[in-house]
Amino acid sequence: MFKLNVNGKVHQVDVETDMPLLWVLRDHIGLPGTKYGCGIAVCGACTVHVDGAAVRSCSVPVSAVVGKKVLTIEGLGQGGLHKLQASWIAQQVPQCGYCQSGMLMAAAALLKEKPRPTDADIDQAMTNLCRCGTYARVRAAIHAAADIADTATGVKRSAS
Amino acid sequence: MKISDVSLARREFLKGGALVIGFSLTGLPLALAQATDARTPHTLNLDEVDAFLAVRKDGSVIVYSGKVDLGTGHRIAMRQIVAEELSIDPARIDLIEGDTALTPNQGPTAGSTGVMRGGMQLRQAAATAREALLARAAAHLQTGASELIFSDGYVGTATARVAIAELVGDRAFGVRMNPKAPLKNPAQYSVVGRSLPRPDLPGKFTGRHTYVHDFTLPGMLHGRPLRPPAVAARLLEVDAASIAHLPGVQVVRIKDFLGVVASDEWAAVRAARELKARWSAGSGLIGHDNLALWARRGPFVKDEIVVSKGDTSDLANDPRQFAASYQWPIQSHASLGPSCAVADVRADSAMIWSASQATHRYQPAYAQMLGLPLEKVRLIYLDGSGCYGMNGHDDAAADAALLSKAVGKPVRVQWMRQDELGWDPKGPPQLLALRAALDAQGHIDAWEAEMWVPLATANLEHVPLLAPSDAGIAQPAGQMVGLVTQNADPPYRAARVKVTAHWLEPAPLRPSNIRAPGKVANCFAVEAFIDELAVAAKIDPLEFRRRDLTDPRGIEVLDRCAALIGWKPAEAMRRRTGAMARGRGIAYVHYKHNETYVAMAMDVEVVKKSGEIRVKRVACAHDCGLMINPGAVRNQVEGNILQALSRSLFEETTFDSQRVTSVDWGSYRILRFPEAPELLIDLIQRTGEPPLGAGEAASSPVAAALANAVYDAVGVRLRTAPFSAERVLAALRATA
Numbered sequence: 001m002f003k004l005n006v007n008g009k010v011h012q013v014d015v016e017t018d019m020p021l022l023w024v025l026r027d028h029i030g031l032p033g034t035k036y037g038c039g040i041a042v043c044g045a046c047t048v049h050v051d052g053a054a055v056r057s058c059s060v061p062v063s064a065v066v067g068k069k070v071l072t073i074e075g076l077g078q079g080g081l082h083k084l085q086a087s088w089i090a091q092q093v094p095q096c097g098y099c100q101s102g103m104l105m106a107a108a109a110l111l112k113e114k115p116r117p118t119d120a121d122i123d124q125a126m127t128n129l130c131r132c133g134t135y136a137r138v139r140a141a142i143h144a145a146a147d148i149a150d151t152a153t154g155v156k157r158s159a160s
Numbered sequence: 161m162k163i164s165d166v167s168l169a170r171r172e173f174l175k176g177g178a179l180v181i182g183f184s185l186t187g188l189p190l191a192l193a194q195a196t197d198a199r200t201p202h203t204l205n206l207d208e209v210d211a212f213l214a215v216r217k218d219g220s221v222i223v224y225s226g227k228v229d230l231g232t233g234h235r236i237a238m239r240q241i242v243a244e245e246l247s248i249d250p251a252r253i254d255l256i257e258g259d260t261a262l263t264p265n266q267g268p269t270a271g272s273t274g275v276m277r278g279g280m281q282l283r284q285a286a287a288t289a290r291e292a293l294l295a296r297a298a299a300h301l302q303t304g305a306s307e308l309i310f311s312d313g314y315v316g317t318a319t320a321r322v323a324i325a326e327l328v329g330d331r332a333f334g335v336r337m338n339p340k341a342p343l344k345n346p347a348q349y350s351v352v353g354r355s356l357p358r359p360d361l362p363g364k365f366t367g368r369h370t371y372v373h374d375f376t377l378p379g380m381l382h383g384r385p386l387r388p389p390a391v392a393a394r395l396l397e398v399d400a401a402s403i404a405h406l407p408g409v410q411v412v413r414i415k416d417f418l419g420v421v422a423s424d425e426w427a428a429v430r431a432a433r434e435l436k437a438r439w440s441a442g443s444g445l446i447g448h449d450n451l452a453l454w455a456r457r458g459p460f461v462k463d464e465i466v467v468s469k470g471d472t473s474d475l476a477n478d479p480r481q482f483a484a485s486y487q488w489p490i491q492s493h494a495s496l497g498p499s500c501a502v503a504d505v506r507a508d509s510a511m512i513w514s515a516s517q518a519t520h521r522y523q524p525a526y527a528q529m530l531g532l533p534l535e536k537v538r539l540i541y542l543d544g545s546g547c548y549g550m551n552g553h554d555d556a557a558a559d560a561a562l563l564s565k566a567v568g569k570p571v572r573v574q575w576m577r578q579d580e581l582g583w584d585p586k587g588p589p590q591l592l593a594l595r596a597a598l599d600a601q602g603h604i605d606a607w608e609a610e611m612w613v614p615l616a617t618a619n620l621e622h623v624p625l626l627a628p629s630d631a632g633i634a635q636p637a638g639q640m641v642g643l644v645t646q647n648a649d650p651p652y653r654a655a656r657v658k659v660t661a662h663w664l665e666p667a668p669l670r671p672s673n674i675r676a677p678g679k680v681a682n683c684f685a686v687e688a689f690i691d692e693l694a695v696a697a698k699i700d701p702l703e704f705r706r707r708d709l710t711d712p713r714g715i716e717v718l719d720r721c722a723a724l725i726g727w728k729p730a731e732a733m734r735r736r737t738g739a740m741a742r743g744r745g746i747a748y749v750h751y752k753h754n755e756t757y758v759a760m761a762m763d764v765e766v767v768k769k770s771g772e773i774r775v776k777r778v779a780c781a782h783d784c785g786l787m788i789n790p791g792a793v794r795n796q797v798e799g800n801i802l803q804a805l806s807r808s809l810f811e812e813t814t815f816d817s818q819r820v821t822s823v824d825w826g827s828y829r830i831l832r833f834p835e836a837p838e839l840l841i842d843l844i845q846r847t848g849e850p851p852l853g854a855g856e857a858a859s860s861p862v863a864a865a866l867a868n869a870v871y872d873a874v875g876v877r878l879r880t881a882p883f884s885a886e887r888v889l890a891a892l893r894a895t896a
């Protein structure tokens with residue numbers, strides 16, 4: 001039995017010690033926004049935050065996040081929309097969208113570190129894969145979001 | 161954003177995808193409950209307006225679309241089309257897609273036909289409905305139909321009006337499709353042509369949109385198929401004891417089909433990994449290194465002349481002759497999320513939730529596989545990870561259905577990464593040999609193209625699926641490859657032309673249609689060869705194309721593309737000295753010779769030491785006729801460019817005598833974030849023209865524009881894709 005803090009709520013889960021966080025989130029906590037893509041930390045579809053840092057939940061066993069704060073795409077906006085989500089809507093970023101929760105979580109971690117990232121910062125931080133070819137739009141949406149002022153609760157207005 | 165745009169986005173956002181996936185109290189999926197509350201029974205007859213449209217009592221409209229949104233924006237475009245003809249707010253439209261029990265069979269969502277064919281059927285249904293409503297309103301209001309105006313759900317005059325809902329709400333139209341029902345004058349469009357936001361996007365940014373991967377049913381189990389270690393290997397023995405330590409896992413074996421089922425997904429993943437089984441060797445594959453040899457040697461089914469104009473028989477002995485061969489590898493759809501489906505198979509019926517681009521086409525396949533009558537098998541489309549042709553979704557659905565039938569519970573199957581790259585049906589290999597002669601002024605006098613391609617089986621109902629073939633269940637035999645011969649003749653004036661297909665059968669790995677089937681390789685060959693001819697004729701490549709193009713729309717995209725990138729005669733761009741060479745290339749396609757026009761130019765750098773190509777800027781002018789939603793078209797064009805760059809630069813399915821060996825993102829490399837170039841896109845809106853499709857065309861000229869730019873930079877012709885750094889380096893060394 002593990003006690004996990006996910007999106008500010010404590011969950012008790014009865015799972016195997018080595019179960020990757022990804023499956024715990026999807027199947028045991030009911031948060032399917034985080035996606036499986038490769039299972040070996042390459043594609044980034046499963047990106048979540050653990051204590052504020054972007055990690056690939058397919059490759060983190062549940063036991064490693066006990067006592068830490070996990071944030072998933074469902075909790076990113078804290079009830080509203082994170083400014084990245086607003087920017088993603090304004091830019092109509094995705095095609096299929098399967099990679100996008102991972103993209104957003106990676107971008108959110110980047111903005112925390114670097115509120116005004118350069119193209120080089122983005123290239124370095126965004127190691128997520130997208131098969132549909134949304135990289136150019138993701139880049140534009142990150143820049144657009146960086147131009148929006150932060151508020152305590154997350155931006156609820158559209159970026160357009 | 162206008163108010164209606166925002167409200168549409170918000171409505172969908174609040175619903176969070178519940179429209180399609182929620183369950184009503186009666187246990188019927190909500191979509192069905194909503195459909196039946198409008199009117200029962202619901203016809204699927206394509207000749208009836210009722211197959212496509214229903215008006216509820218509250219004035220909202222249901223659109224039934226056999227074509228589905230594959231991440232392409234159909235979900236908003238289809239609403240816009242109907243909203244425009246009926247003069248209603250698109251936010252008042254609910255859309256049901258790809259449900260074999262509810263939507264008419266409009267054919268697969270493939271070949272860029274979604275809007276071009278499917279959308280136009282919907283438009284005609286709406287126009288027919290409008291015609292019928294006019295007549296009914298005229299009778300109701302006792303006035304002439306010509307006086308009446310449609311506005312916001314009402315029909316009437318300045319003084320009297322009646323709600324559409326009152327005329328037909330919750331009742332069937334009972335009207336046959338009228339192919340001649342008058343369409344709204346495009347000059348009056350207010351909804352079509354606007355980049356309304358896609359309603360499903362907010363849910364995709366908050367984790368609340370239900371992909372098929374996220375769909376669950378009460379009591380649902382998780383399954384995984386175990387594909388053999390070699391293609392066509394037989395299953396000799398299964399050691400169920402090898403997973404005895406994993407509680408609650410069931411092993412399912414049907415002849416050579418092997419799968420595991422567990423209540424927990426991680427347990428299923430582990431079981432599939434740890435279950436020990438003994439397999440025979442495979443049937444023996446030719447290996448990717450031998451593809452060109454295989455293509456040249458056969459066995460052949462037949463030769464076919466697919467284009468013939470004038471007599472080219474003396475070309476082979478023409479001293480003016482130029483010749484070159486081009487090769488395209490086998491490629492995977494490589495969906496980012498491995499394929500997934502959920503099946504609930506009962507004794508007398510089955511429901512399958514699938515991201516298939518062709519739910520209607522595969523309904524008979526599952527009926528046959530499960531031994532059920534066709535009408536007892538229902539498929540419902542849910543979003544998947546982008547598929548770009550037939551990827552593994554239909555196979556995953558077959559896996560889920562077989563497993564569900566075996567264990568008597570609903571089963572969800574998601575493939576693992578290696579399943580997707582290893583076993584999705586692949587884009588077939590292509591080999592082309594081109595020959596041409598120019599006249600004294602450098603115009604094309606004679607052109608011959610020969611192609612070596614796998615033959616599509618005539619009238620094949622669907623691509624044979626893995627699960628029934630492993631389980632020894634009969635299914636139609638053969639292969640599908642898409643229309644692979646198009647665009648192998650030049651779009652420019654040419655006195656004499658012959659295109660011959662040498663049909664091979666079967667493909668080395670199970671094929672299916674992949675984005676812009678055949679056209680990516682054909683256009684690569686044609687437009688790279690055109691570049692060779694232009695250089696030989698000492699004519700600027702843009703001018704060489706332009707002067708022998710007669711179609712004004714083709715000329716316009718070329719001109720616009722040249723303006724976008726700032727085209728100068730190619731010589732000016734060359735930087736052949738130094739460690740980093742720069743170049744610029746251009747290519748053009750008139751897709752299938754009768755659809756979308758695309759011109760593309762790009763700037764590249766080539767790192768001479770490593771052979772690495774860096775694409776800096778891509779300019780694209782694009783004319784797909786009427787754009788219903790230009791924003792969605794732009795997304796498709798961007799996606800085509802980046803994905804085709806990925807295919808041209810990196811992608812090749814490798815395989816040895818037994819199995820596919822490119823089964824992860826290391827061995828099947830795709831474009832990464834920093835490699836995406838700057839995109840300059842010019843979309844031409846042609847309101848008075850029919851829509852032509854945007855899902856594929858812009859993929860076609862990418863490889864040629866790229867290869868031509870590399871030639872411009874370093875003077876080396878790339879004729880085999882992908883243009884990996886090793887290959888470029890080898891070519892550089894060979895010419896040094």
Ligand code: FES
Pocket residue numbers: 035036037038039040041042043044045046047056057058059
């Ligand atoms: S699924 Fe975790 S990185 Fe790909």
Ligand code: FES
Pocket residue numbers: 094095096097098099100129130131132133134231496545546
């Ligand atoms: S939007 Fe489809 S994989 Fe990124």
